[in-house]
Amino acid sequence: MADKITTMSKYGDAGHGGITRYSLSPEALQARGEFVKRMKAIGAEIKTDDMANIYATLKGSEPDLPNIVMASHCDSVKNGGNYDGILGVMGAMEVLESIADQKIPHKHNITAMIWTNEEGSLYPPAMMSSGVICNDYLPDDIKKNFIHENMLASKSVLDPEKTFGEALEASGYKGAKENRLNNKDYMAMFELHIEQGPILEAAKKDIGVVTCVLGMINYKIKVYGQSDHAGTTPMPYRQDALYGAAKVLQYLHDELDKLDSELVYTTGEIYCHPNVHTVIPDYVEFSIDARHEKPEVIEQVVNVIKNMPKEVVKCKVDYEVAWTRDTVYYDKELVGYVQEAVDELGYSNQKINSGAGHDAQFAAYMMPTTMVFVPSKDGHSHCEPEYTSPEQCTQGASVLLNAVLKCDADK
Amino acid sequence: MADKITTMSKYGDAGHGGITRYSLSPEALQARGEFVKRMKAIGAEIKTDDMANIYATLKGSEPDLPNIVMASHCDSVKNGGNYDGILGVMGAMEVLESIADQKIPHKHNITAMIWTNEEGSLYPPAMMSSGVICNDYLPDDIKKNFIHENMLASKSVLDPEKTFGEALEASGYKGAKENRLNNKDYMAMFELHIEQGPILEAAKKDIGVVTCVLGMINYKIKVYGQSDHAGTTPMPYRQDALYGAAKVLQYLHDELDKLDSELVYTTGEIYCHPNVHTVIPDYVEFSIDARHEKPEVIEQVVNVIKNMPKEVVKCKVDYEVAWTRDTVYYDKELVGYVQEAVDELGYSNQKINSGAGHDAQFAAYMMPTTMVFVPSKDGHSHCEPEYTSPEQCTQGASVLLNAVLKCDADK
Numbered sequence: 001m002a003d004k005i006t007t008m009s010k011y012g013d014a015g016h017g018g019i020t021r022y023s024l025s026p027e028a029l030q031a032r033g034e035f036v037k038r039m040k041a042i043g044a045e046i047k048t049d050d051m052a053n054i055y056a057t058l059k060g061s062e063p064d065l066p067n068i069v070m071a072s073h074c075d076s077v078k079n080g081g082n083y084d085g086i087l088g089v090m091g092a093m094e095v096l097e098s099i100a101d102q103k104i105p106h107k108h109n110i111t112a113m114i115w116t117n118e119e120g121s122l123y124p125p126a127m128m129s130s131g132v133i134c135n136d137y138l139p140d141d142i143k144k145n146f147i148h149e150n151m152l153a154s155k156s157v158l159d160p161e162k163t164f165g166e167a168l169e170a171s172g173y174k175g176a177k178e179n180r181l182n183n184k185d186y187m188a189m190f191e192l193h194i195e196q197g198p199i200l201e202a203a204k205k206d207i208g209v210v211t212c213v214l215g216m217i218n219y220k221i222k223v224y225g226q227s228d229h230a231g232t233t234p235m236p237y238r239q240d241a242l243y244g245a246a247k248v249l250q251y252l253h254d255e256l257d258k259l260d261s262e263l264v265y266t267t268g269e270i271y272c273h274p275n276v277h278t279v280i281p282d283y284v285e286f287s288i289d290a291r292h293e294k295p296e297v298i299e300q301v302v303n304v305i306k307n308m309p310k311e312v313v314k315c316k317v318d319y320e321v322a323w324t325r326d327t328v329y330y331d332k333e334l335v336g337y338v339q340e341a342v343d344e345l346g347y348s349n350q351k352i353n354s355g356a357g358h359d360a361q362f363a364a365y366m367m368p369t370t371m372v373f374v375p376s377k378d379g380h381s382h383c384e385p386e387y388t389s390p391e392q393c394t395q396g397a398s399v400l401l402n403a404v405l406k407c408d409a410d411k
Numbered sequence: 412m413a414d415k416i417t418t419m420s421k422y423g424d425a426g427h428g429g430i431t432r433y434s435l436s437p438e439a440l441q442a443r444g445e446f447v448k449r450m451k452a453i454g455a456e457i458k459t460d461d462m463a464n465i466y467a468t469l470k471g472s473e474p475d476l477p478n479i480v481m482a483s484h485c486d487s488v489k490n491g492g493n494y495d496g497i498l499g500v501m502g503a504m505e506v507l508e509s510i511a512d513q514k515i516p517h518k519h520n521i522t523a524m525i526w527t528n529e530e531g532s533l534y535p536p537a538m539m540s541s542g543v544i545c546n547d548y549l550p551d552d553i554k555k556n557f558i559h560e561n562m563l564a565s566k567s568v569l570d571p572e573k574t575f576g577e578a579l580e581a582s583g584y585k586g587a588k589e590n591r592l593n594n595k596d597y598m599a600m601f602e603l604h605i606e607q608g609p610i611l612e613a614a615k616k617d618i619g620v621v622t623c624v625l626g627m628i629n630y631k632i633k634v635y636g637q638s639d640h641a642g643t644t645p646m647p648y649r650q651d652a653l654y655g656a657a658k659v660l661q662y663l664h665d666e667l668d669k670l671d672s673e674l675v676y677t678t679g680e681i682y683c684h685p686n687v688h689t690v691i692p693d694y695v696e697f698s699i700d701a702r703h704e705k706p707e708v709i710e711q712v713v714n715v716i717k718n719m720p721k722e723v724v725k726c727k728v729d730y731e732v733a734w735t736r737d738t739v740y741y742d743k744e745l746v747g748y749v750q751e752a753v754d755e756l757g758y759s760n761q762k763i764n765s766g767a768g769h770d771a772q773f774a775a776y777m778m779p780t781t782m783v784f785v786p787s788k789d790g791h792s793h794c795e796p797e798y799t800s801p802e803q804c805t806q807g808a809s810v811l812l813n814a815v816l817k818c819d820a821d822k
Binding site: 242 | 606607608609610625627629637638639640641642643644645646648651653654656657658660661664668672673674675676677678679680681683686687688689690691692697698700702733765766767768790791792793794
């Protein structure tokens with residue numbers, strides 16, 4: 001595991017501890033090459049599908065049974081860390097290597113898989129290829145954001161002349177559509193991932209047994225003022241949209257803090273017009289993202305937003321739904337295999353939910369799916385200080401191996 | 412005047428009541444062409460200097476005396492109005508036309524002048540050519556922002572391949588350096604301008620007799636948090652720089668509102684990093700611009716900033732001076748001519764200060780200078796609803812004419 005972490009961290013090394021490894025970039029192709037090389041070395045069969053997802057499969061003793069797949073991604077956000085996504089790939093590699101090395105008997109074919117473009121950092125949206133592959137099974141309002149043709153036409157955020165479809169063609173990893181993950185040839189999916197939050201570390205737990213991906217809402221809050229000159233407009237005449245936005249933001253904190261203590265909410269993005277230091281802002285918009293397992297708490301959040309004051313410091317206040325998603329519960333049987341595996345290994349653990357989105361959450365609409373979490377140092381992720389020790393990563397891979405073998409034995 | 416307003420409003424017409432007429436753009440060259448054509452028609456002599464400032468001069472009966480100049484600009488901000496700047500040019504044209512038509516006797520040469528690039532909207536900074544022409548007379552901290560070579564190298568905000576120097580060469584208006592406005596050949600400068608604020612309208616006054624340009628400070632307020640994932644970080648673990656910034660912004664309002672009621676302050680510009688809806692912001696910076704005639708009030712503002720809490724919602728708070736300028740008082744004798752002219756014409760009026768910057772404020776460091784204001788409907792400016800009626804514009808031009816003639820007679 002330590003060797004894999006060191007090797008993979010070189011592909012896209014940003015020079016100060018983290019990586020920038022956009023999907024299908026030269027750096028991501030290096031990581032894919034490393035995966036293919038090592039998987040071929042243990043005798044795995046390599047396939048790719050039309051979204052360049054890669055499947056490395058070790059044949060089982062009853063190869064006509066459906067496969068068990070372990071999947072994650074090898075792309076990163078800009079200046080991301082060395083664990084988000086790639087840990088699940090490295091863990092799956094460890095599992096197949098252990099099975100091959102130790103000649104562990106298994107009935108089903110077992111597959112290690114790399115999802116293409118989970119982050120969507122260069123070609124939006126995030127979770128692009130799981131959105132395409134699982135499209136038939138997704139709820140309508142999510143489904144429409146992942147139409148295959150639209151994804152191929154997705155423009156690079158760095159160069160609008162380049163599309164994801166072109167990157168796919170040029171990658172050398174584009175394969176046949178019939179190789180796509182599906183619920184006839186595959187019976188279960190596992191994903192090992194870092195927690196990306198501080199809960200396991202704070203609770204001094206080795207492993208998080210993931211039960212669901214939190215439901216969430218994303219709204220835009222809009223504040224309308226009037227642009228006037230900073231030097232010539234007496235204070236009582238002003239309709240300052242940024243001051244209005246600051247007051248609304250404080251209002252939301254005050255009201256949301258009265259709700260369930262497990263609720264998380266974030267105002268991460270703000271847009272101010274005209275955003276010139278000598279002009280009073282006439283329009284400010286900010287995002288609010290709120291997540292909780294229980295729909296009734298999410299409903300309370302929506303009510304807080306709907307009941308915001310309609311006018312603040314003479315500025316009109318309004319809102320718009322950007323998107324929402326329901327809580328996705330993982331498969332109880334698979335969660336059970338993970339729990340048994342952790343308990344048998346004697347690792348400290350707790351049930352946990354996933355606040356972040358993962359390809360596994362789209363796969364869960366198509367087939368039985370679950371996840372395993374390992375701790376994130378100081379809770380940091382999507383940034384260079386992201387860290388999980390080689391020992392913790394190995395514990396995660398061990399849980400993954402044993403859970404997969406339980407699934408293999410049981411079915 | 413009505414004809415001039417209609418004609419000039421076509422050059423850069425943005426299609427919904429206002430204009431976009433960047434300095435030296437094709438639209439600005441049309442406005443310059445109109446000025447030159449009409450000034451030649453009344454027998455004025457046209458000169459330009461090396462910053463493409465245009466001077467149209469009617470000879471006086473004692474042409475060896477120094478000139479009296481009336482100056483403003485014909486460029487606009489993006490989606491600006493039809494009065495900011497160009498009114499001072501049209502007013503100066505009206506004055507020279509009246510003098511020529513009515514053969515009004517005058518000793519001194521009288522000049523109507525167009526300053527190049529007052530707004531600095533395409534090639535920053537604002538007040539660029541007055542900053543260059545008056546450079547030797549400016550305070551050191553202002554002077555350094557207007558070094559001639561640096562201004563020529565100023566890049567277009569729309570196309571970094573294009574510089575102001577190139578636009579100057581291509582304009583057809585670049586003339587000799589010896590034609591620059593100076594305090595040997597010119598003895599006084601007047602600028603007619605719209606108020607750009609609501610004070611005259613609210614007080615039901617026709618004319619503002621301008622006495623000074625307000626002193627101001629511009630600071631950057633900086634709030635440092637920690638980036639973490641929006642879905643995986645429990646609320647008590649967060650250091651949210653945007654929430655911190657909202658609290659600091661409210662603090663500044665609370666404290667500054669306790670100071671003098673004439674104080675104006677603006678938080679017009681905000682920058683949030685990484686500004687992604689799923690990430691807790693780790694850095695937010697916003698501007699604060701504060702203006703008041705009296706240095707002791709500005710000093711109180713600086714104390715409020717210096718005494719801000721050093722930490723808010725676990726985020727470090729800091730500040731940085733962007734720039735400051737002292738109050739610039741206009742020439743008492745010239746202000747007197749304006750006051751006498753208004754009183755004789757019987758227009759309602761009041762003393763007023765300028766919260767906005769103007770080329771006149773740099774000229775004031777080099778030679779006796781003053782300004783005349785007319786009302787702005789609803790106080791709007793730097794936006795398309797900017798409006799001053801033809802009658803009000805004409806009243807401003809009448810004051811300009813009579814003040815210039817008083818200056819001519821007195822010296």
